[in-house]
Amino acid sequence: MTRQELVAQIFSKDSYLCVGLDTDKTKLPTHLQNNPDGVFLFNKAIIDATKNFCVGYKINTAFYEAEGLKGWETMQRTVDYIPSTHFKIADAKRGDIGNTSAQYAKAFFETMNFDAVTVAPYMGEDSVRPFLEYKNKWTILLGLTSNTGAKDFELQKLVVEKESLVEGIHTVHRSESFLYEKVLQTSSGWGSEENLMFVIGATQAEEFTNVRRLIPRHFYLVPGVGAQGGSLKDISEKALIEDCGLLVNASRAVIYASSGEDFAEAAANAAKAYADEMKAYLQH
């Protein structure tokens, strides 16, 4: 999917919601729990109920990988069931040496037909390049994540010293930046605004203005509203751009809005509530 197609879809629905299909077998409503096809039936009902309020689905592959062969099969059937109008993200957080990354890219883009895959940038450009070589597919790099552990590395300060010698005077210039800032600045040059997005967690709202300054035109995939407590209002006010530039993910807050037989209706209501709020932000 191209940026233009994604943006057209966002403005036709006035929504930049992405529903996260983090479907945990143990959390299925009781009437689906003993059904061997329960996870797929649950996903199918969630997709049917929410597709008018969202522009994409994010499948966190961990929930499917955990179930082995059956899980991979369910993931594929779910991807195939998502309407072609919707952006399909594999939240797989891959990245390895080049020839291995090429196999990951093939798995998610060719074999499974996802539009996008999340990738960890810390092994550097050669580990990301194979994903970027696919036309009309997206690489979503982890930029500033939503978890508290973001403090351990991403929010650590890097000190850079540059020496200069002008007319015999030796000067040392010291500058400081967060590690995540260095990652955004360097990696944004590896691809373009048409094939590279960044994960920026909604729980990091205080950094959003700075992130927009560093990477003004890229799309961000923003997890962390709903169950993790991030504010949709805060991040929208700070990071919406002319062609939107945001995909906000909500997983548990939508798919587990009810644990009863009315789960799909409750998911539709939760997705609609996000979409209604998004419409107001898009119109400002």
Ligand SMILES: O=c1ccn([C@@H]2O[C@H](COP(=O)(O)O)[C@@H](O)[C@H]2O)c(=O)[nH]1
């Ligand atoms: O920084 C990150 C990166 C990825 N995630 C993923 O997004 C969803 C969030 O789920 P919720 O239920 O809406 O909290 C989940 O798949 C995470 O693995 C993230 O939360 N933060």
